[in-house]
Amino acid sequence: MTKKTILVGLDGATFTLLDPFMQQGVMPFLKSFVEQGVRADLRSVTPPLTPPAWTTVLTGRSPGHHGIFDFFQADGPGSTTIRLATSGDIQVDHVAELVNRAGQRASVINFPVHFPPLPIDGAVIAGWMPWRQLRLGCYPPDLYDRLKQLPDFNPRELAMDMALEARATEGCDEDEYVEWVGLHIRREERWLEVLNYLSDNDPTDLTAVLLDGPDKVQHLCWRFLDPALWPAQPTAEETRIREASIGYYRRLDTILAALVEKAGPDATVVMVSDHGFGATTEVFHVNSWLEQAGYLAWSQDVSDELNEGDTLGMGHLSRHSRWLDWDRTKAYVSTPTSNGIHIVRAEQHDGRGVAAADYAAFRAELIEALLSYVDEDGKPVIAAVATREDAFDGPAGALAPDLTLTLRDGGLVSILPADPILAPRPQPVGTHRPLGVFMAAGPGIRQGAAIGEMSLLDVTPILLHSLGIQVGDDLEGHVPTGLYEPEYLANRPVDVVTRGDAGKVQPAKSAGQVIYDEEAEAVLMARMRELGYVE
Amino acid sequence: MNTNTQTITRNDVWEATISLLEQLAEDWDFGEEITGDTLLFTDLGFQSLDAVILGNTLQERFGRPIPFATLLTEIGQRSVNDVTVDEWVDFTTLSLQAATSVN
Ligand SMILES: [Zn+2]
Numbered sequence: 001m002t003k004k005t006i007l008v009g010l011d012g013a014t015f016t017l018l019d020p021f022m023q024q025g026v027m028p029f030l031k032s033f034v035e036q037g038v039r040a041d042l043r044s045v046t047p048p049l050t051p052p053a054w055t056t057v058l059t060g061r062s063p064g065h066h067g068i069f070d071f072f073q074a075d076g077p078g079s080t081t082i083r084l085a086t087s088g089d090i091q092v093d094h095v096a097e098l099v100n101r102a103g104q105r106a107s108v109i110n111f112p113v114h115f116p117p118l119p120i121d122g123a124v125i126a127g128w129m130p131w132r133q134l135r136l137g138c139y140p141p142d143l144y145d146r147l148k149q150l151p152d153f154n155p156r157e158l159a160m161d162m163a164l165e166a167r168a169t170e171g172c173d174e175d176e177y178v179e180w181v182g183l184h185i186r187r188e189e190r191w192l193e194v195l196n197y198l199s200d201n202d203p204t205d206l207t208a209v210l211l212d213g214p215d216k217v218q219h220l221c222w223r224f225l226d227p228a229l230w231p232a233q234p235t236a237e238e239t240r241i242r243e244a245s246i247g248y249y250r251r252l253d254t255i256l257a258a259l260v261e262k263a264g265p266d267a268t269v270v271m272v273s274d275h276g277f278g279a280t281t282e283v284f285h286v287n288s289w290l291e292q293a294g295y296l297a298w299s300q301d302v303s304d305e306l307n308e309g310d311t312l313g314m315g316h317l318s319r320h321s322r323w324l325d326w327d328r329t330k331a332y333v334s335t336p337t338s339n340g341i342h343i344v345r346a347e348q349h350d351g352r353g354v355a356a357a358d359y360a361a362f363r364a365e366l367i368e369a370l371l372s373y374v375d376e377d378g379k380p381v382i383a384a385v386a387t388r389e390d391a392f393d394g395p396a397g398a399l400a401p402d403l404t405l406t407l408r409d410g411g412l413v414s415i416l417p418a419d420p421i422l423a424p425r426p427q428p429v430g431t432h433r434p435l436g437v438f439m440a441a442g443p444g445i446r447q448g449a450a451i452g453e454m455s456l457l458d459v460t461p462i463l464l465h466s467l468g469i470q471v472g473d474d475l476e477g478h479v480p481t482g483l484y485e486p487e488y489l490a491n492r493p494v495d496v497v498t499r500g501d502a503g504k505v506q507p508a509k510s511a512g513q514v515i516y517d518e519e520a521e522a523v524l525m526a527r528m529r530e531l532g533y534v535e
Numbered sequence: 536m537n538t539n540t541q542t543i544t545r546n547d548v549w550e551a552t553i554s555l556l557e558q559l560a561e562d563w564d565f566g567e568e569i570t571g572d573t574l575l576f577t578d579l580g581f582q583s584l585d586a587v588i589l590g591n592t593l594q595e596r597f598g599r600p601i602p603f604a605t606l607l608t609e610i611g612q613r614s615v616n617d618v619t620v621d622e623w624v625d626f627t628t629l630s631l632q633a634a635t636s637v638n
Contacts, residue, residue, distance in 0.1 A: 075604070083604045084587055115588065116595050132563055132580075133588040136555075144562075155562065160584075 003443065004267040005466040007208040007459070008259060009057065009111065010252075011050060012215030012430075013273035013437050015041070017225055021249050029257035030439075033269075037441025038483050040454045044275040046391040047338050047404055048432045050215065051085060051112045053274035053456060058111060058208065059092050060460030060475035064394025067091040068113055069401070070338040071128075077398045078348030080321045082334055085113050087126075091396045092474075095460045096120045096206070102469040104205035107198055110191060111210045122204045125194070127212070131159040146201075150193055157183065158190045174237050178244045180220055184213035185251045192255050199262050205467055207263075211255070213248055218277045221245040222430030229279060229428060268442030268466045272459055276433035280411030281425055284381060285418040286333045286341070287320075292421065293369055297328035302417055320415060330354050331366060331402075336415050340401025341366070363387070363402060370405065375422055383408045442466070444488030451482040465494050472499035543597060545628045551596055552624050555589065571621035583607055586618075593627055601630040 022031040044053050045063055055068040063069055073085040090113065096106035100121045107123040108114065114126035117139035126137030134155045135144040147153055188211050195209055223229045224242040231238065260269050290296035302323045320334045330353055331343050343363060344353030354362045367385045374380055384406040392400035405413065411431045438454050440462070441447075457477030464471050465479045471494055479494045556569050556579070565579065575581040581589075590603035606626050610618050618626075 081604055081608075084584075086591060116591060130582065130584045130588060132559060132585055133592075135559060135562055136588055136592050148562075 003466055003468060004203075004263060005206050005442075005463055006259065006263045006267055006269045007057075007206070007463060008256065008269065008271045009054065009208070009210035009212075010214050010271060010273045010437070011054075011210060011212040012218055012275060012277050012432065013271075014218075014276040014278075014433065014435070015039075015437055016227075016277065017214075017218075017249070018437060020227055021246070021253075026246055026249050027253040029253045029260075033256070033260065033271075033441055034439055035448050037439060038446050038449045038451055040438040040451045040480075042272055042436045042438040043453055043455050044432075044434050044436055045456060046386055046434075047340070047406075048275035048434045048436075049338055050274055054111050054210065055090060055113055056456045057272060057274060057459045058095050058108070059090065060095065060457055060472075060477055061092045062392075062394060062457065062476055063400065064392035064397040065092055065476075067396035067399065069392065069399065070335055070340065071112075072335050072337070074334075074342075074399050078345050080324075080326070080334070080342075080344075080349075087114050087116055087118060089113070094118060094120075095208075095463055096122060096124075098460075098464060098472070099206050099467060099469065102467070104467060104469070106206040107202075107204045107208070109195065109198075109207070109209040110212070111208070122206075123198060123202060127210055129159045131155040131161050134159045147194060147197065150197055152190065152193055154186075154190055157186045158194070174241055177221060177224075177241045181217055181244050181248050184216055185248055188213050188252060188255050192258055195259065196262060206463060208463075209259075211252070213252065214273070215277075217245060217248050218430040220430070222277065222279055223428050225430075226279060266443060268440065268445065270438075270440040270459065270462060270466075272438050272456070273436035274456070276435045276437070277430050278410050278433040279428040280407075280409045280431035281428045282409055282411065283414050283418075283423050283425060284407055284411070285416060285421050285423075286339075286405070286413040287415050288418050289373065289421045290331055290333075290341075291417070295329070295331040295366065297325040298417055299323055299325045323417075326352055330362070333401075333413060333415050336412060338401065339405040339407065339413050341403040341405065343402040367403065370403075379408075381408055381422060382406070440483065444484045444492065446483065446485055449482065451480060454480055461494070465492075468492075470495045470497040472497055474499045543628065543631045545624060548593075548597075548628045548631065549624050551593060552589075552620065552627065555592060556620070569620060571619060571624075573620045574617045575620065575623060576617045590627075597631055599631055599634045601627055601634075 018027065018030065021027040022034065045056050049070065051071050052063040052066075052068045055066045056062060059066045067089050068085055071085060072082040073089050075081050075083060096108050096118065097120065099106040105122040106120060108120070109123070109125045110127040112128045114124060115129060115137045117124035117126050117137055119139055123143055124139040125143070129137040138144040138147070191209065191211060195207070198204070198207070218225060221241065224238060224245050230242070234242070256271070263269055287296055291298065299322065320332060324332055326344070326349065329344055331341050333341055343359070343366070345359070346353045346355045370382050370385050371380065373382060382405055386404045386406070388397055388400050388402050391404050407413070410433055435453075455477050457475070458480060459477070461471045461475050461477050461479050462483065471479070473496050481489060553569060560569060560579070569579075573579060575586060586607060587603060590601060594601050606618070610616055
């Protein structure tokens with residue numbers, strides 16, 4: 001039996017903020033939604049980062065199986081060059097594909113790692129797209145032209161305008177905070193317009209949409225939002241920024257109300273975040289720590305490049321590959337977004353790095369050194385170190401970092417050279433935390449119940465069960481029994497099916513995922529040299 | 536479009552690239568004609584992510600990998616950080632033909 005099901009992703013939403021907002025009347029709709037449904041803490045993946053976490057939500061598989069670990073992806077096992085992760089890197093079935101296979105339709109709107117869009121029966125609009133290329137992130141191919149006809153359609157607001165986004169990482173003055181919040185209010189309004197259009201003109205059994213404003217607003221405005229950080233005597237300016245920031249949640253509440261009303265009383269609505277949020281108060285310069293500990297050496301180019309300033313971001317992605325002296329580097333961090341340390345393996349780097357026979361001992365020594373690193377007061381800085389087997393067990397884990405750090409303040413590392421290695425931030429800023437939110441309401445779902453901690457892995461099974469589709473036994477999560485009224489679940493039990501071969505890792509789905517082999521690259525480089533492209 | 540057994544010509548790549556850029560330019564209200572001399576970054580206002588998306592889309596169209604990261608890194612080291620449509624098409628054509636020649 002088909003039952004319309006809506007998944008609303010709220011990137012970075014946390015009960016640390018939502019609970020006071022529900023109590024204080026900022027989010028009256030959400031308050032009534034939770035009173036009529038079930039809530040739970042929702043545990044994220046390691047690391048609690050947007051791309052791997054949403055991929056887990058939409059596949060029901062952990063990163064070691066689905067293959068997404070960061071915004072970026074190594075070109076191959078042991079490769080020191082990285083590129084943006086694409087949908088072709090996802091190694092398992094997407095929930096939309098499972099839904100299609102059961103004869104139902106799905107729309108998947110604004111999630112990361114969805115470019116190029118999967119050709120599903122329904123609609124896809126990829127998230128994290130530059131606004132100029134949003135057309136290329138839409139499926140079916142005529143979707144963008146249909147959306148263009150909407151009265152308030154504005155791709156600059158729907159998708160990414162790098163000129164506006166760049167501000168998220170820098171401190172800004174009052175006007176810029178207010179403008180930043182306003183941009184995200186307008187963005188959610190544009191997405192509501194798109195969803196209303198699809199619901200009226202091309203309704204699907206499953207609709208999944210990501211609203212990423214909570215994450216974006218919280219990264220920048222956390223100290224104005226977190227009750228624990230709010231000063232007893234705020235300045236007038238601080239109060240104005242707080243009011244503007246809270247304005248985002250007031251508007252979000254009415255947008256959620258509109259989405260749920262549009263879905264109708266018979267629909268099941270599930271709201272989840274990919275991770276929680278908290279404050280980070282310091283910066284750990286991990287590559288400089290590795291240098292000081294004797295594991296890494298910088299190349300000559302670093303200071304030249306840093307002095308030159310930004311070069312439009314070109315070649316920026318793999319800049320660490322130019323910055324490091326590969327004859328003397330055994331471990332390094334290539335992205336500032338996943339706290340992952342890669343160990344240079346001799347068998348992958350012409351004998352440079354750590355020999356296979358020494359790997360286990362080397363890694364154990366490095367973990368020991370990381371955990372022993374202390375600040376001036378003798379307090380450990382690194383709370384935990386996960387090995388690849390701990391964090392990314394599974395056939396797709398070969399591209400994952402060898403070690404993943406959890407810092408004591410929950411923050412992300414810096415990969416730039418710096419002295420001192422550990423520096424306090426001028427102001428606390430928002431960063432991810434492992435516990436996000438789960439809220440659901442609909443037919444058969446218990447009313448006003450808080451249930452025990454759930455996992456991101458449980459979301460796909462819940463969506464499939466709600467749609468009346470069998471749940472494959474390759475999925476790693478399950479439908480919590482406490483979610484439903486016992487009689488309802490008795491009449492509608494979770495139908496777990498053995499998937500056999502279908503549950504195994506699928507072959508590469510996209511050309512982008514194929515590794516460009518070395519011989520082909522050598523031919524190419526020779527021809528490029530002839531044409532004067534390469535010196 | 537093309538399969539692995541066919542040779543991809545520069546003209547195939549040129550047509551795919553120009554039609555894609557013209558379609559996108561309409562979304563940006565870019566009024567001028569796009570030619571081989573058009574600079575992606577200076578004239579079309581590209582940022583590196585735009586180039587990555589364009590590259591991936593061409594890769595999908597032709598069903599073969601193209602090492603655009605290499606091109607972007609190389610552009611980043613030029614004295615003028617830009618690339619013309621002609622150079623982009625040359626690079627893409629060479630990549631596709633190199634991928635074919637070792638098949
Ligand atoms: Zn997130």
